[in-house]
Amino acid sequence: MNIMFSGVYKIFEPDISALSNINLNIQQGEFVYIIGQTGSGKSTLLRLITRELLPSRGTVAVGDFDLRRMKSSDVPYYRRDVGLVAQDFRLIQTLTVYENIAFAMEAMSVPKKIVSERTKDVINQVGLWRRRNMRPEQLSGGEQQRVAIARALANSPSLFIADEPTGNLDFHTAVDVMKILFAINAAGVTVVMSTHNQAIVNASKKRVIELEGGKIVRDEKGGTYTI
Amino acid sequence: MTTLKYILRDTWRLIVHHWVLGLLTLITAGVMLWILGVTTLFSLNLENLLTRLESELVVQAYLVKDNTLNIEAISRKIQSLEYVYTMRTWSPSESLAKLQEKMGSQSRALEMLGDNPIPYNFEIHVHSATDVEPLVQELKAMPEIEDVVYAGMVVRRISALSRISSRVALVMFLLAVIITALVVYNTIHISLYSRREEIGIMYLVGATRSYIATPFVLEGTLLALLGAIIAAGGIVGAYFPGIQFVQSNLPFLRASLITDRGIIWRFCALLAGFGATLGWVCSYLVVMRFINAITRPE
Numbered sequence: 001m002n003i004m005f006s007g008v009y010k011i012f013e014p015d016i017s018a019l020s021n022i023n024l025n026i027q028q029g030e031f032v033y034i035i036g037q038t039g040s041g042k043s044t045l046l047r048l049i050t051r052e053l054l055p056s057r058g059t060v061a062v063g064d065f066d067l068r069r070m071k072s073s074d075v076p077y078y079r080r081d082v083g084l085v086a087q088d089f090r091l092i093q094t095l096t097v098y099e100n101i102a103f104a105m106e107a108m109s110v111p112k113k114i115v116s117e118r119t120k121d122v123i124n125q126v127g128l129w130r131r132r133n134m135r136p137e138q139l140s141g142g143e144q145q146r147v148a149i150a151r152a153l154a155n156s157p158s159l160f161i162a163d164e165p166t167g168n169l170d171f172h173t174a175v176d177v178m179k180i181l182f183a184i185n186a187a188g189v190t191v192v193m194s195t196h197n198q199a200i201v202n203a204s205k206k207r208v209i210e211l212e213g214g215k216i217v218r219d220e221k222g223g224t225y226t227i
Numbered sequence: 228m229t230t231l232k233y234i235l236r237d238t239w240r241l242i243v244h245h246w247v248l249g250l251l252t253l254i255t256a257g258v259m260l261w262i263l264g265v266t267t268l269f270s271l272n273l274e275n276l277l278t279r280l281e282s283e284l285v286v287q288a289y290l291v292k293d294n295t296l297n298i299e300a301i302s303r304k305i306q307s308l309e310y311v312y313t314m315r316t317w318s319p320s321e322s323l324a325k326l327q328e329k330m331g332s333q334s335r336a337l338e339m340l341g342d343n344p345i346p347y348n349f350e351i352h353v354h355s356a357t358d359v360e361p362l363v364q365e366l367k368a369m370p371e372i373e374d375v376v377y378a379g380m381v382v383r384r385i386s387a388l389s390r391i392s393s394r395v396a397l398v399m400f401l402l403a404v405i406i407t408a409l410v411v412y413n414t415i416h417i418s419l420y421s422r423r424e425e426i427g428i429m430y431l432v433g434a435t436r437s438y439i440a441t442p443f444v445l446e447g448t449l450l451a452l453l454g455a456i457i458a459a460g461g462i463v464g465a466y467f468p469g470i471q472f473v474q475s476n477l478p479f480l481r482a483s484l485i486t487d488r489g490i491i492w493r494f495c496a497l498l499a500g501f502g503a504t505l506g507w508v509c510s511y512l513v514v515m516r517f518i519n520a521i522t523r524p525e
Contacts, residue, residue, distance in 0.1 A: 012525070050431065051524055052431070052524055052525070053524055053525050054524045054525070072436075072522075072523075073435075073436075075430075075522075076430065076433045076434060076435045076436075076438075077433070079430075079431060079432065079433040080432075080433035084431060084432070090424075090427075090428050090431070091428075092424075092425045092428055094244070094425070103429075103432075104432040104433065106233045107233075107429060107432060107433055107434030107435070107438055108433060109229050109230040109233070110229070111229050112229065112232075151432065152432075155432075155433065
């Protein structure tokens with residue numbers, strides 16, 4: 001899935017400018033880091049892609065969708081093709097690991113047998129089969145993040161959005177999570193990830209987009225973390 | 228079919244998760260719908276009684292004694308009045324015979340009157356008690372009418388009673404509907420509020436609004452329906468013994484009471500349907516409002 005931002009501004013009422021004049025183009029299959037200090041607009045940019053926010057001005061296009069003009073009834077169908085992982089995991093606390101993952105497919109009316117097979121696959125992929133009947137609160141931060149990744153993978157998305165997925169994790173766990181994300185990207189999925197993790201960015205030599213005060217100040221292929 | 232299974236499972240989860248709140252809603256909805264049902268039945272019985280009394284209300288209009296009067300023309304004129312439901316013309320001889328029959332053994336006293344003093348007269352039945360007064364006014368204004376006899380006080384009391392009973396029934400109905408609606412609305416709102424994060428996550432991973440909303444709407448509908456069924460059971464349990472008690476203590480009311488079991492069962496089915504509809508409408512309103520608010524992009 002391609003992502004295109006054209007002259008995008010995001011102003012929060014009354015007059016807080018979160019993003020201004022963002023122009024960028026992310027190609028299908030790319031792995032892009034969004035870096036910048038806290039408050040630089042990283043999360044706002046990602047939330048524009050997931051259509052949790054609408055631009056105040058400009059166009060955000062993902063694949064064939066113009067997100068600003070998209071009908072609200074089309075949003076769920078768009079989101080099924082976008083895997084989302086957030087720093088705070090966003091797992092449903094009353095459901096088990098298995099149910100959290102299965103539920104993303106059930107919402108799409110996938111038959112139970114397929115849900116069962118696919119859930120088993122993605123749980124194995126993130127190495128949590130033995131934890132499948134536990135609730136999120138019984139898991140460590142890294143394990144919860146892996147559940148969130150498994151849920152995002154369940155619907156085989158074309159685009160993977162990760163908002164500081166390693167933010168709450170120690171270095172070794174963060175590396176484990178990154179390995180999964182690289183594997184997802186290797187399968188042709190576009191990955192856009194915001195991060196503060198200098199070591200990970202520097203080690204992986206991917207495209208880096210740096211934001212500062214809501215503006216893109218650097219867009220570099222094979223870039224490094226230099227704020 | 229797959230979606231339905233998931234939705235039913237989620238509905239069950241919702242009910243189980245908030246079972247105490249659900250139980251309270253069920254009891255409140257049941258009590259309110261029971262009050263609504265009982266008030267409606269009381270009102271229907273009272274209406275029945277008043278209708279019967281009204282059907283027995285008669286306005287008797289006596290013509291002046293004048294042999295040149297065209298009785299048929301006057302009869303047509305009175306019949307054309309909007310308040311007249313049915314009318315019968317009594318000739319003097321028929322009237323006398325009726326009076327003699329009523330008086331029985333004392334009818335010989337009438338012979339002392341010599342000539343039959345009763346003029347042509349009309350026995351008029353009206354549509355409702357409220358029609359009596361205006362009809363009497365119109366009859367009195369006719370030069371051919373000498374006298375109009377009717378049960379004035381009874382008419383006024385029946386009219387007043389009828390108006391009061393309709394108003395009380397309406398107020399009770401509205402109160403019961405509003406309270407039931409508020410209780411269901413609140414329960415579903417609490418249910419939604421406690422799961423607001425979950426709803427946000429569901430929407431974020433691609434669940435449609437209807438997929439998210441349906442279990443909540445079903446929960447509200449189901450609680451109100453169960454409340455209505457409990458209320459219907461309570462009504463059936465209380466109504467027939469109540470009717471039996473009234474019939475044995477106030478036998479003159481026997482003919483005016485609704486005793487047909489078929490009618491009561493149909494009424495209960497209607498109450499259950501009403502409860503379910505009320506639950507559905509309230510839940511739908513609160514769910515859509517809530518979901519629209521939390522899924523709207525900023």
